[in-house]
Amino acid sequence: MRKGIGAALFVMVVMAAAMSAGAECDPVQLFPCLGAMSSGQDPSAECCTKLKEQQPCFCQYMSNPEFKPYIDSPNARKVAAVCGISTPTC
Template identity: 55%
Template sequence: MRSSSYTTICIAAMVLVIMILGTQPQVATAVTCQVTQLAPCAAAISSSSVPPSRQCCVKIKEQRPCLCQYMKNPSLKAYVSSPNAKKIAKSCGVPTPKC
């Protein structure tokens, strides 16, 4: 009788572990660095009076690993490192990268 209770407890514990592991987020896929993904931020980058949209913040967070690459590109540097871009990043909770 005692081993039956022990077995039941072990099975319940294993089921609980499986349920917990099954609810963990999946490993993120690699980000494709495409500056066009930041298009939802165009209005906020162009005008300091336009706050970033929710979609802009989502894209900034997704493209965060790419920001240094964009900053090193002479064609993009002026936009990505502009005061408005820094305000957007701060507003969206994305720290300015140190490249």
């Protein structure tokens, strides 16, 4: 089941990237976090860096019904906490 979630997240990230090409908020930048968000593993340093760079975009991602379940998931909250990022209040 975890592979299915990861694959679905990857497809959604790629689709969003295609829609937001050239925009500052680029969910493809979160790809280094895919493993941690889908499995609950600790995030890599690269993941934390990318999360911090994309932090201003979290509310935009959460307002997208296709992304919200992933961005607001328990694993994503765990990853954010390990990286020292608070969950946004949107």
